[in-house]
Amino acid sequence: MFALVDGNNFYASCERVFNPALRKQPIVVLSNNDGIVIARSNEAKALGIKMGQAAFEIQQLINSKKVVAFSSNYALYGDMSQRMMQIFKDFTPAMEIYSIDEAFLDFNGFDLTNIRSTGLKLRQKVYKYIGIPVSVGFGPTKTLAKIANRIAKKYMKDGVALINSPQKIEKALKMTAIEDVWGIGRQHSHFLKSHQVKTAWDFAQLPQEFIRKKMSVTGLRTQAELLGTPCITMTYTPPPKKAIRTARSFSKATSDYEYIAEAIAGFAATCGDKLRQQKSAANLLTVFVRTSKFNPKKPYYANSFTVQIPATSSSIILIKAAKEALKIIFKHHYNYKKAGVLVSGIVPEKNRQLNLFESTDYEKHRQLMQTVDRLNQSHGYRLIKFAAEGRFRAWHLQQTYRSKRYTTHWDELIQIKV
DNA sequence: TCTGGGGTCCTAGGACCC
DNA sequence: TCTGGGGTCCTAGGACCC
Numbered sequence: 317m318f319a320l321v322d323g324n325n326f327y328a329s330c331e332r333v334f335n336p337a338l339r340k341q342p343i344v345v346l347s348n349n350d351g352i353v354i355a356r357s358n359e360a361k362a363l364g365i366k367m368g369q370a371a372f373e374i375q376q377l378i379n380s381k382k383v384v385a386f387s388s389n390y391a392l393y394g395d396m397s398q399r400m401m402q403i404f405k406d407f408t409p410a411m412e413i414y415s416i417d418e419a420f421l422d423f424n425g426f427d428l429t430n431i432r433s434t435g436l437k438l439r440q441k442v443y444k445y446i447g448i449p450v451s452v453g454f455g456p457t458k459t460l461a462k463i464a465n466r467i468a469k470k471y472m473k474d475g476v477a478l479i480n481s482p483q484k485i486e487k488a489l490k491m492t493a494i495e496d497v498w499g500i501g502r503q504h505s506h507f508l509k510s511h512q513v514k515t516a517w518d519f520a521q522l523p524q525e526f527i528r529k530k531m532s533v534t535g536l537r538t539q540a541e542l543l544g545t546p547c548i549t550m551t552y553t554p555p556p557k558k559a560i561r562t563a564r565s566f567s568k569a570t571s572d573y574e575y576i577a578e579a580i581a582g583f584a585a586t587c588g589d590k591l592r593q594q595k596s597a598a599n600l601l602t603v604f605v606r607t608s609k610f611n612p613k614k615p616y617y618a619n620s621f622t623v624q625i626p627a628t629s630s631s632i633i634l635i636k637a638a639k640e641a642l643k644i645i646f647k648h649h650y651n652y653k654k655a656g657v658l659v660s661g662i663v664p665e666k667n668r669q670l671n672l673f674e675s676t677d678y679e680k681h682r683q684l685m686q687t688v689d690r691l692n693q694s695h696g697y698r699l700i701k702f703a704a705e706g707r708f709r710a711w712h713l714q715q716t717y718r719s720k721r722y723t724t725h726w727d728e729l730i731q732i733k734v
Numbered sequence: 735t736c737t738g739g740g741g742t743c744c745t746a747g748g749a750c751c752c
Numbered sequence: 753t754c755t756g757g758g759g760t761c762c763t764a765g766g767a768c769c770c
Contacts, residue, residue: 347738354738372736388738415770501768532744534768561740610737656739 317428317454317480318550320461321404321438322418323397324449324469327355330396331386333447334722334730342383346371349567349714350387387715395723396446403442407434412550420458422550428480435476455479458548459541462498463488463516485544489517499538504531516542556594556662562586563656567714569608571651576605577642578706583657584638585702588631591659592685597627597668599661601634603641608653619645627661627668630681631688634659635704 323329327345332338342359346352353369360383365374377383397416405411410422423431435452442450452475453465460479467488468477479488495505497516507530513519520542527535537547562583570576580603591598606618621641625633638657663669688700720728 349736349738351737368737370737375736418770499768503767531767534744557741559741563739565738608737611735654738 317423317426317431317456318458318461319421319423319435320414320418320453320455320458320465321421321450322465323400324451324475325355325357326397326417326448327386327388327393328357328360329448330393331389331719332357333396334392334719338384342377343386344374344378344383345386345388346717347388349565350385350716351565354388385717387718389719389721391721391724392719396448399723400442400446400448400450403445404438406441407438410550410552412552413554420461420550423454431480432476432478435478436474439475450475452476453479456485456544457541457546458550459498459538460485460488460544463492463496463542466492466496482544485542486517489520489542490515492516494519497538497542499534504535556596556664557590558662559658559660560587560590560598560662561656561658562590563604563654563658564713565654566652567712569651569653571649573646573648576646576652576655577639578704579655580638580642580657581635581702581704581706583655584634585631585705587657587659588629588634588685589689591629591662592665592689595665596662597629597665598634598659599625599627599663599669600659601625601637601641602658602660603638603645603655604658605642605645605652605655607650614651617647617650619647621645627663628678628681629665630678630685631702632681632684635702639704 328343331343331345340359341357342363342365343357344353344360344365345355347354350371352371353365353367353374356365356367363377363383365377365383371378371385374383378385393416400417401411401413401419404419404421408421408423408426410424412420412422414420423434431454435454439450439452442448451465451468451472453461453463453468454477455461455464456479464477464479468475471477479485492515494500494508494513494515495502497505497519500508500519508519513522520539522539524536524539527539531538540547564579564583566579584601587598587601600622602620602622604618604620607614607616609616621644623637623641625637628634634657691700692698720730722728722730
């Protein structure tokens with residue numbers, strides 16, 4: 317038996333914890349640069365605000381205070397997430413953190429007679445300790461636990477749902493639309509609906525060859541999981557990433573080479589941070605730039621270039637490579653809206669292939685990076701930067717509505733009037 | 735005017751090997 | 753007329769997830 321536990325409207329709920337006056341108010345949380353809506357409270361959903369909707373389309377609602385907007389505050393959400401996961405873990409050590417707001421819990425081997433009440437206890441404890449409302453779905457496979465979670469959220473007043481018999485599986489699948497099944501996305505649900513497959517139950521009845529042909533083995537796995545045969549296993553410790561990307565949109569499109577070069581250097585440095593965190597080294601570095609996708613009057617340009625590097629996690633080498641790649645694809649007279657750096661060909665640092673013609677002193681870089689990381693860790697993130705990143709990070713994000721980082725910054729602690 | 739960021743897996747096809 | 757058989761590795765593109 318698995319449980320899928322997730323925070324309801326997680327980012328919006330995080331904001332509410334520190335601002336309880338907003339408990340009944342419509343809330344939205346916006347992406348970086350306040351570009352699009354990435355989280356909504358139930359009240360905001362009821363107003364018809366869509367996930368991914370452009371912020372300027374709801375600007376009226378924000379200005380007239382009918383909706384309260386927040387810029388995303390990942391320092392806060394990340395910290396709240398960790399606290400929430402800590403509570404989950406009290407209920408079973410076998411936990412897979414699946415995303416910032418959800419985790420699978422494995423109750424294999426537990427006495428399941430009172431499992432529903434375990435779900436209720438978990439929910440109460442998280443609410444009491446962290447202040448975030450969560451939903452709990454139990455099922456014999458991860459896909460069914462996901463479905464149970466959705467039912468818990470939608471139909472169960474106490475926020476817990478349990479699928480634990482063939483009868484309940486059938487009932488749950490019949491009340492789940494095909495597009496709401498985990499693993500079936502837009503393309504496939506569109507295709508399936510055109511073949512009269514409207515619910516999860518319809519999908520479960522399809523012949524295997526048909527699914528295999530149209531959706532490959534991933535479709536078959538989903539079907540088996542829906543019928544109660546586990547195919548998707550738990551991942552208790554996250555494997556190292558195979559690709560690491562750092563990219564941002566600019567708050568204003570720019571044609572300034574220096575500006576973009578500084579941004580790119582910063583992205584490369586961040587990729588280095590992330591590589592060192594997972595004790596990896598990268599063999600390839602890709603730089604990409606593009607103009608806005610949304611302006612049909614202006615010429616569109618998007619390009620990328622990949623350079624090979626001797627396996628490294630040194631931000632210095634990554635920055636150098638990134639700047640070379642940028643030179644190759646940068647064209648004047650375009651207004652760039654987005655740029656980024658991707659490192660791939662990732663290997664464990666201790667297994668890195670040495671290069672016969674390598675000139676840089678790897679050990680020197682390693683020690684320098686270690687020192688930089690240590691200083692940044694103890695004295696504040698990015699206290700030490702590379703000159704190439706620019707002194708002031710000219711390309712700073714637009715965050716008009718950001719709340720305080722209540723739980724991670726001493727000078728932003730919540731204040732209470734007595 | 736204004737539209738995010740970060741990942742994974744699977745398959746087909748091409749290039750290559752003996 | 754008829755042109756083998758059995759593999760691996762890599763990449764691009766498409767699908768999916770949050």
